[in-house]
Amino acid sequence: MALKITDECINCGACQAECPNEAIFVGGEDYEFNGKTIPALSQDFYYIAPEKCTECVGFHDEPMCASVCPTDACVKDPDRVESKEQLLAKAKALHPDKTF
Numbered sequence: 001m002a003l004k005i006t007d008e009c010i011n012c013g014a015c016q017a018e019c020p021n022e023a024i025f026v027g028g029e030d031y032e033f034n035g036k037t038i039p040a041l042s043q044d045f046y047y048i049a050p051e052k053c054t055e056c057v058g059f060h061d062e063p064m065c066a067s068v069c070p071t072d073a074c075v076k077d078p079d080r081v082e083s084k085e086q087l088l089a090k091a092k093a094l095h096p097d098k099t100f
Contacts (some may be wrong), residue, residue, distance in 0.1 A: 001055070001076050001077055001078065001080045001081045001082050002048060002050035002053035002055070002076075002077050002080040002082065003048050003053055003055060003063055003065060003066060003074050003075060003076055003077060004047070004048055004050075004074075004075060004076075004077040004080075005024075005042070005045060005046050005047050005048055005065075005073050005074055005075075006073045006074075006075060007044070007045065007073075008071045008072065008073040009045035009046050009069075009071065009073040010045075010070070010071055010073075011026075011027070011045055011046060012070065013026075013046070014068045014069060014070065015046060015064075015065035015068060015069055015074055016046060018064035018065055018067075018068050019048075019056075019064065019065060020056060020059040020060070020064070021052045021053065021054055021091070021094055021095075022052065023048050023049045023051075023052030023053045023054075024046055024047070024048050024049075024065060025040065025041075025046065025047055025048075025049065026046060027040065027042045027043050027044050027045045027046060027047060028040050028042075028043045028044075031049050031052075033049065033051045033052065034051075038051075045073075048065070048074070050077065050080050051090075052094060053080075054087045054088070054090050054091040054094070055076075055082075055087055057084060057087040057088050057091055058087075058088055058091040058092075058095075058098070058100040059091070088100060
């Protein structure tokens with residue numbers, strides 16, 4: 001499942017630098033996916049674009065955003081359940097130049 005950032009976020013930005021998929025955005029910032037602009041999912045704090053989140057599968061043994069967040073604001077999103085295989089397929093689609 002993709003992760004999400006809760007309102008415990010203090011906007012420190014530690015998570016954004018760790019994301020191998022560039023799936024974390026500053027609140028209020030729109031993002032691009034498949035050639036489309038998607039409106040910001042939060043105006044107030046950092047957020048994770050679920051289409052780009054792979055829980056770091058293929059890169060790390062655990063989601064890096066959650067491991068570096070000082071307030072434990074990066075949590076699994078129960079509304080976006082995905083198997084490890086689905087997450088790996090997403091990683092392959094996001095990084096066609098990388099071998100997993």
